[in-house]
Amino acid sequence: MTxxxxxxxxxxxxxxxxxxxxxxxxxxxxxxxxxxxxxxxxKSTLLRSIAGLERITSGTLRIAGEPVxxxxxxxxxxxxxxxxxxxxxxxxxxxxxxxxxxxxGVSRAERARRAEEVAAVIGLETLLDRRPRELSGGQRQRVAxxxxxxxxxxxxxxxxxxxxxxxxxxxxxxxxxxxxHDRIGATSVYVTHDQIEAMTMADHVVVLQAGRIEQQGxxxxxxxxPANRFxxxxxxxxxxxxxxxxxxxxxxxxxxxxxxxxVLETAIAGTPGLEVEVGIRPxxxxxxxxxAPHAVPLVVSAVETTxxxxxxxxxxxxxxxVTTEGTAAIRADDTIGVSIDPARVHLFEPxxxxxxxxAKL
Amino acid sequence: MSGAVTNRVLLAVALAxxxxxxxxxxxxxxxxxxxxxxxxxxxxxxxxxxxxxDNYATIWEVANIPRYIGNSLVIASGVTLxxxxxxxxxxxxxxxxxxxxxxxxxxxxxxxxxxxPSLMVTPIFVGFASVGLLEYPRFATIxxxxxxxxxxxxxxxxxxxxxxxxxxxxxxxxxxxxxxxAFFMIVLPLARNGLLISALLVFMNGFGEYVYSxxxxxxxxxxxxxxxxxxxxxxxxxxxxxxMAFAATYVTPILAAFVLLxxxxxxxxxxxxxx
Numbered sequence: 001m002t003x004x005x006x007x008x009x010x011x012x013x014x015x016x017x018x019x020x021x022x023x024x025x026x027x028x029x030x031x032x033x034x035x036x037x038x039x040x041x042x043k044s045t046l047l048r049s050i051a052g053l054e055r056i057t058s059g060t061l062r063i064a065g066e067p068v069x070x071x072x073x074x075x076x077x078x079x080x081x082x083x084x085x086x087x088x089x090x091x092x093x094x095x096x097x098x099x100x101x102x103x104x105g106v107s108r109a110e111r112a113r114r115a116e117e118v119a120a121v122i123g124l125e126t127l128l129d130r131r132p133r134e135l136s137g138g139q140r141q142r143v144a145x146x147x148x149x150x151x152x153x154x155x156x157x158x159x160x161x162x163x164x165x166x167x168x169x170x171x172x173x174x175x176x177x178x179x180x181h182d183r184i185g186a187t188s189v190y191v192t193h194d195q196i197e198a199m200t201m202a203d204h205v206v207v208l209q210a211g212r213i214e215q216q217g218x219x220x221x222x223x224x225x226p227a228n229r230f231x232x233x234x235x236x237x238x239x240x241x242x243x244x245x246x247x248x249x250x251x252x253x254x255x256x257x258x259x260x261x262x263v264l265e266t267a268i269a270g271t272p273g274l275e276v277e278v279g280i281r282p283x284x285x286x287x288x289x290x291x292a293p294h295a296v297p298l299v300v301s302a303v304e305t306t307x308x309x310x311x312x313x314x315x316x317x318x319x320x321x322v323t324t325e326g327t328a329a330i331r332a333d334d335t336i337g338v339s340i341d342p343a344r345v346h347l348f349e350p351x352x353x354x355x356x357x358x359a360k361l
Numbered sequence: 362m363s364g365a366v367t368n369r370v371l372l373a374v375a376l377a378x379x380x381x382x383x384x385x386x387x388x389x390x391x392x393x394x395x396x397x398x399x400x401x402x403x404x405x406x407x408x409x410x411x412x413x414x415d416n417y418a419t420i421w422e423v424a425n426i427p428r429y430i431g432n433s434l435v436i437a438s439g440v441t442l443x444x445x446x447x448x449x450x451x452x453x454x455x456x457x458x459x460x461x462x463x464x465x466x467x468x469x470x471x472x473x474x475x476x477x478p479s480l481m482v483t484p485i486f487v488g489f490a491s492v493g494l495l496e497y498p499r500f501a502t503i504x505x506x507x508x509x510x511x512x513x514x515x516x517x518x519x520x521x522x523x524x525x526x527x528x529x530x531x532x533x534x535x536x537x538x539x540x541x542x543a544f545f546m547i548v549l550p551l552a553r554n555g556l557l558i559s560a561l562l563v564f565m566n567g568f569g570e571y572v573y574s575x576x577x578x579x580x581x582x583x584x585x586x587x588x589x590x591x592x593x594x595x596x597x598x599x600x601x602x603x604x605m606a607f608a609a610t611y612v613t614p615i616l617a618a619f620v621l622l623x624x625x626x627x628x629x630x631x632x633x634x635x636x
Contacts (some may be wrong), residue, residue: 053531073534086532090550100536147536157535 002065004029004155004187005050010059012045012211019045021211023059027155027204032181032188034202036195037234042211043191047157050189052076064154074103079148080157083164085140087132093119093143094128100151114150121180122146138169145180155187162197174201195235199223207231229353232279232346238311240346241285241320245278247271247347254278254347256340258296259316264342268357276356279346282311282323285338295337298322302332312336389612393417393605400601416606424607428582429589432499433611436574436585437567439503444514445560451511452518453544457527474512478572481509486576498578505573510563517562521555522548558625565615586611 005027012020020042027033035043048054050061052073061068068076079100087096095102097118098111106114119125122142132140141161148156161177162170178201181188192198198205199219206216207230215227219235226232232240247270248255248263254270255263256278270276288295298320304311305327312322312330322338330336347356392400394412420426455463455470485505486495494501525548533543549556571587578584590611593604 051531051535053534072539073531074537074539078535080532080535082528082532084526084528086526086528088529088532088547099533103537103542151536 001028003027003062004031004064005189006060006062006065007050008060008062010046010049010061011057012042012049012054013057019211020049020056023211023213025206025213025216027187027189029187030185031204032178032190032202033204033206034198035189035191035206035208036193036198037208037214039193040210041208043193043208044159045211046208047080047159047189047191050155051078051080051157077151077154078157079151079153079155080159081144081148081161083160085132085144085161085164087140087143087147089132092129092131093124093135096132096143097128097146097150099147118146118150121149137165138173141165141173145177149180149184152184155189156181158188158190160192161190163192163194170197177201196237199235205235207234209234225355225357226279226346227355229277229279229348229355232348232355236281238282238321238323240279240281241318242348243278243280243318243320244350245276245347247274247276254345256296259298260296262294262296262340264294264340264345266342266345266347268345268347270347270356275350277348277350277353279348280340280344282321284341284344285320285322286341287312287322287324287328288337288339290335290337292337292339295339297335298338300330300332300334300336303328303330386612389605389608392602393609395602397600397602413602416602417610420603420606420610424589424592424603426586426589426607426610429584429586430611432583433568433585433587435499436502436506436570437564439500440506440510440567440570441560441564443503443507444510444563445556447507448511448514449518449556452515453522453548455515456519456522470512470515473508474516478506478509481505482572482576485573489577495577498580499583502570502573502577505577506567506570509573510566513566514559514563517559518552518556521552521559524555525551554625558622561618561622565619568615 003026005025007023007025010020010023011018023046025033035046037043045054049056052068052071052075056069063076063078088099091099094112094115097115098106101111101114115128116125119128122145124139124142124146127135127139132143135143141164144161158177162173165173174197177190180186190198190201199222202219204216205219205222207214207222209230214234215222215231217225222231222235226235229242233242244257245254247253249265249272251269251272252267253263253265254268254276255261290297298314299316300312301315301319302313304313307327308325310324310326310328310330312324312328314320314322322336348354349356391407391409393416394409394414395406396411396413399406399409455467482505489495489501489505494504529547529551530543533547534540538546569587570585574585574588578588586607590604590607593600593607
């Protein structure tokens, strides 16, 4: 199978700084891939390397099966949407949209036709003769998208395109960008530091940290089976709770360092006596009566309410977060009973951070 | 002291300084219209009683003004052309890269700016003489003075280029442009104002150039106006009204250009300073 974009052990050094470490990634045609990670993790460098704005130090980069390591950006036939939109300020919206076509030598009439067509798709028909500085942030964002679409490139590259928009517009554009991707059957690589954007938009999510791919897979695979502590903590909001624990019984149970030292029967096998780090997502800790079997008594230190859900922060070390639906009638200093779904528990080796589950699977 | 009073005092100081600086200019115009005798009148005449417009007609013919100003134009244009062609490329590189070598280069460029022409003219003269450049005195002057204006131009242009975001260039590269194409289609149009203003300042500098022309150009027919003016200074007679008429003819076009473009010039000089 030939992939639309394929990276094979790609490395990038800036002098002594090792920015990308052995990146291997295969993107089939039509897929929406999100590169996500904290700032400085190399996600933008990776995108810029695909675009050809950075030269990779070693490894192979193929686009539609053809190695492009030595090709300049203009010969790669990719379109890129920049975080700052990078609209040409001295050109009208129409000229911004058709700039690439003009460079390709497309006739004036054809350019005008395609500009109208794309303007209709992105809803900017009436603004074609404006200059970028006369547009709002959302409109500029659309022009940047239109400039990419009009070329019908082999793939779209997005570098945090929504981060300059306000929250409401960002949520709307998230859906629109994805809908656009599906409608034109594009292949997209989308860089973001926002894991919610990655989870909601992408078919395939790649989590990067310190220049290395920590894990890649479907959004739900990353959520349900994080390969290590980093991915477990990065994906999901609010972030996963971590606490120390010890493998107990015949190796299929874990004793938590929580009040009452509860023992959970897990589906994960380990060596009895092994110290592990236990991860439980806030939404998998269920509020219940204090006298229920296995209920852990916890004291609440603070409550945050969003309306749809409430986040309860607990006292003690480590601080835990418990999510409940709706607005809870719970105040600070109340004691709550929390039951933990043993099937939703993740175990990690304390030193390497690797998931015990993935070791056994 | 309240803000309004402070402002007024500062304005008064500014006006006083401007008056001191502009008085010679005024005196030049007034003197150019006086008769020989009224120049030395005591007390001095601040307005000429009978303006002698003939002074201008006389020097236009006698002093070969068209030839001198023509030479000045040739030198100024040559200097501007060479400085702009070489300097803008240099400024672009200095604006786009950031490392130790670039810092060293910038420091060197600033040092060049410090050296006065009167210090440089002797070594340049000797050097040019040994390679035969003095055979073409105007060209030699252009070369020598271009070296002087280059640092100034490079520093100003670098600021202009730095106001153009790098991402615009990258967008053009991804859109299918080459590096050179992106420079000419995106960077140059956006930095145009800064470049034009810098070039204009270089041109005005070249138009008034004196030190190099005085040393390098011996032939009277090739000398620029700045030298031509001194021909009126003779050991026994100094023709003040003729010199002033010559000077007025020489600087008025420059002054006019400066006044017309002053808003853009100020913008160009400060562009990039705030970002």
